[in-house]
Amino acid sequence: MDGFSSWFAYVGDHWSDVLTGTLEHARIVAIVVVTATVFSVILGILVERHPAARAASLSIAGIFLTIPSLAMFALFIPLVGIGNPPAEIALFLYAILPILRNTVTGLDSVSPAVVESAKGMGMGNTQQLLQIRLPLAWPIIMAGIRISTLITVGIAAIAVLVGGDGLGGFIQGGLTRLGLPNSYESVWVGTIFTVALGLVLDILLSLAQRLTTSRGLRI
Template sequence: MLAITGTFLTIPSFALFILLLGPLGLGWPPVLFALVLYGLLPVVRNTITGLREVDPAVIESAQGMGLNRRQRLLRIELPLAWPVVITGVRVTTLVLLGIAAIGAVVNGPGYGEMIFTGLARVGTPVAVNMVLAGTLGVIVLAVLFDLIFYTVQRLTTSRGIR
């Protein structure tokens, strides 16, 4: 699974957007599809890592208490792996914000449209302002999402494993 999701990240975003033009056309569909592909690896990798880091003695104790595989996963393993899993989601969100801006190359929505329009107007008085506005929009969103996920992580992680 890691090899498959890792392969997606080896494809440059511009190239993937262009490859997706044929089957998905212009607009948000190729951007959404590409973002899903790019977002898989950090989440999958961190989930696997978090689950592997759960102490085998804890899993054995849960098994000794009579918990079946599903109960152990939901009640013991996932809560203990949660800080690592949510970190993967956090990293994915920040990476995808940057890639989403590039999605404007195929008429995708977002701040990338302002950046590319500004770059197309280089030499005019509004070019720098448009590029800065788009770039600052992405930066502000990244900071806000990072703070939100940090807060979610703090609120949903048991004090004993922080």
């Protein structure tokens, strides 16, 4: 129980630092997920009906996810220096695949009969996309966005290794002072708050998913 009480004491003493770290972390995640969503959804729409382009883009996005995070973070240092930018670029590349893949699968899953009837009533391609195909694919795209968000939250903790912000700072701070007072608590705070941030964002996104999905699509 000693561990718990010292943990709470630590959070109480460093409340403003914890809040700052969490907000920094959330900010990185928000920037990454928003840009990755815009990029991946547009890319997904463009490649969906072109098998070669679609396989190529999915493959490349898949390769990004295969490359270890520290290596990916480090590779952008020569280009943009240290700090948040290399972390954000690397996280952006990681976040593409889940959203891109779900966009493509989501658009695929729209019943051909629905598209046929939309076209048959005189909807142009843009109308079909905006009024029919995207709204129908939306729940699946949102699922992809949620996965990307969770991945980004988890990996963003190592941004601190390339000079970035976020909750990873608490883990690193604890590691460098390991054995000294409060070091253990610091690592716990960094870890727990990262997971908590992931959960909170996931809950928010699931609410958004519910609110933005037509009642006719709910099971």
